[in-house]
Amino acid sequence: ENESLKYGSQYEGKRQDEAMQKFRENRLGQFIHWGLYAIPGGKWDGKIYPGAAEWLQSWADVPPEEWSKLINQWNPDEFDAQEWAHMAKEAGFKYMTVTTKHHEGFCLWPSEYTDFDVASAPNKTDIMGELIDAYTKVGIDVYFYYSILDWHHPDWRYDIKSEEDEQAFERYKTYVDNQLTELVERYPEVKGFWFDGTWDKSVKKNGKWTLEIQQMLKSLKPGMIVNSRLRADDHGSRHFDSNDKLMGDYESGYERRLPSFREDTIVTTRDWEAVMTVPENQWGYHQDWSVSHVKSTNEVLEWITHSVAMGGNMLVNIGPKPDGTIRQQEKTLMKEIEQWMDINGEAIYAGDYLGWEKQDWGYYIADQKTNEVYALVFNVPVTQKITVATPEGISIEEAHPLKDESESLKISEKGPNEVFIHLPQPMFEAPYVIKLKVSGKDGSKGTYR
Numbered sequence: 001e002n003e004s005l006k007y008g009s010q011y012e013g014k015r016q017d018e019a020m021q022k023f024r025e026n027r028l029g030q031f032i033h034w035g036l037y038a039i040p041g042g043k044w045d046g047k048i049y050p051g052a053a054e055w056l057q058s059w060a061d062v063p064p065e066e067w068s069k070l071i072n073q074w075n076p077d078e079f080d081a082q083e084w085a086h087m088a089k090e091a092g093f094k095y096m097t098v099t100t101k102h103h104e105g106f107c108l109w110p111s112e113y114t115d116f117d118v119a120s121a122p123n124k125t126d127i128m129g130e131l132i133d134a135y136t137k138v139g140i141d142v143y144f145y146y147s148i149l150d151w152h153h154p155d156w157r158y159d160i161k162s163e164e165d166e167q168a169f170e171r172y173k174t175y176v177d178n179q180l181t182e183l184v185e186r187y188p189e190v191k192g193f194w195f196d197g198t199w200d201k202s203v204k205k206n207g208k209w210t211l212e213i214q215q216m217l218k219s220l221k222p223g224m225i226v227n228s229r230l231r232a233d234d235h236g237s238r239h240f241d242s243n244d245k246l247m248g249d250y251e252s253g254y255e256r257r258l259p260s261f262r263e264d265t266i267v268t269t270r271d272w273e274a275v276m277t278v279p280e281n282q283w284g285y286h287q288d289w290s291v292s293h294v295k296s297t298n299e300v301l302e303w304i305t306h307s308v309a310m311g312g313n314m315l316v317n318i319g320p321k322p323d324g325t326i327r328q329q330e331k332t333l334m335k336e337i338e339q340w341m342d343i344n345g346e347a348i349y350a351g352d353y354l355g356w357e358k359q360d361w362g363y364y365i366a367d368q369k370t371n372e373v374y375a376l377v378f379n380v381p382v383t384q385k386i387t388v389a390t391p392e393g394i395s396i397e398e399a400h401p402l403k404d405e406s407e408s409l410k411i412s413e414k415g416p417n418e419v420f421i422h423l424p425q426p427m428f429e430a431p432y433v434i435k436l437k438v439s440g441k442d443g444s445k446g447t448y449r
């Protein structure tokens with residue numbers, strides 16, 4: 001039995017208005033994490049910290065007043081918003097989400113509510129203004145990331161445990177409300193907000209405020225899109241209210257992880273978006289990417305495909321350098337995504353969950369508008385044929401590779417409602433065996449028994 005909630009989910013099901021439909025059809029977006037943290041780039045007092053670079057202030061335990069001095073080094077003199085927008089357009093990104101203010105509290109736009117912003121730095125460029133103009137001009141929708149958690153602002157609180165906390169957090173809520181209003185008024189082309197830093201008790205005790213933020217943004221700009229991560233309900237339940245109903249306009253719980261085809265097909269009943277780093281866990285610029293695994297382009301393409309195949313969006317992150325240039329690994333990645341999307345983008349854009357039985361060779365995607373069906377092969381079977389099991393009464397007539405649609409792949413009967421589609425050329429001719437050298441923590445060779 002559902003309890004009545006004042007600050008829970010405001011509506012059920014997917015929003016069907018034009019703005020949300022566009023979000024759903026975009027599918028592939030670019031995430032940009034930029035801020036003062038790019039300056040040290042994961043290194044403090046000569047020591048490299050392997051943790052996320054945008055959290056360096058925390059890993060190196062830097063006092064806020066010391067961290068704030070970084071503002072005097074903010075000078076992205078190579079920053080060229082048009083160049084970034086062009087690269088993103090060529091790569092095939094349909095939308096972009098950029099940090100206006102991360103946990104460090106530094107604001108990448110001239111805010112009248114703080115001096116901890118670009119207007120108070122040596123280089124006063126309005127980064128948000130330049131980016132939203134350049135990206136909107138090339139037809140890429142722009143969304144703003146905004147961290148509620150703020151390590152700089154004196155009125156931020158992790159929890160509300162006293163009258164003093166209460167009063168301080170009231171001031172902080174006003175600061176946030178003012179900044180969000182300012183962002184929409186200064187940059188009216190913004191399509192939505194990606195809230196982060198909402199896991200602390202102070203926010204969970206202010207579910208009403210999180211709903212008011214959502215309502216304020218939609219009154220400032222009808223059609224505004226707000227992620228579930230902003231929201232807490234009457235009892236502090238996040239993303240989903242105490243009746244397990246999704247809050248906000250889409251689920252934003254998938255950060256550096258993806259829903260499973262085996263356990264999580266529930267996600268296909270709602271709008272959702274996954275966000276992903278190229279290294280194992282670096283959103284902001286880190287000068288030493290050798291600290292972790294860095295995903296190959298094919299791995300990134302599989303993350304994108306997996307998300308779309310489960311009816312979701314994917315944001316692929318870049319962390320620009322302090323001088324305003326993009327690191328070579330990210331430029332190469334965008335170029336290789338471009339090369340793949342130029343041929344295969346039609347399977348991604350407006351793609352959606354098909355619902356046929358998941359196969360080991362890869363993923364199916366159905367086009368929301370044309371009803372075309374695509375098979376995206378990532379794991380080539382040694383048989384050189386992929387199995388396609390169709391629902392009762394559905395059969396496969398033809399199979400054409402997007403690389404050359406004039407080519408027809410052979411289809412042969414495998415069984416009732418099952419066919420083989422023959423792949424064009426042998427890749428692995430036999431099961432591929434890898435000998436692993438294994439060591440156990442007690443010095444054993446990790447033998448299997």
Ligand SMILES: C[C@@H]1N[C@@H](c2cn(-c3ccccc3)nn2)[C@H](O)[C@@H]1O
Pocket residue numbers: 033052054055196255275283
């Ligand atoms: C989108 C990503 N979200 C931010 C983040 C994630 N987390 C976090 C906090 C607690 C547990 C796991 C992850 N803290 N900050 C990252 O800094 C980045 O902005």
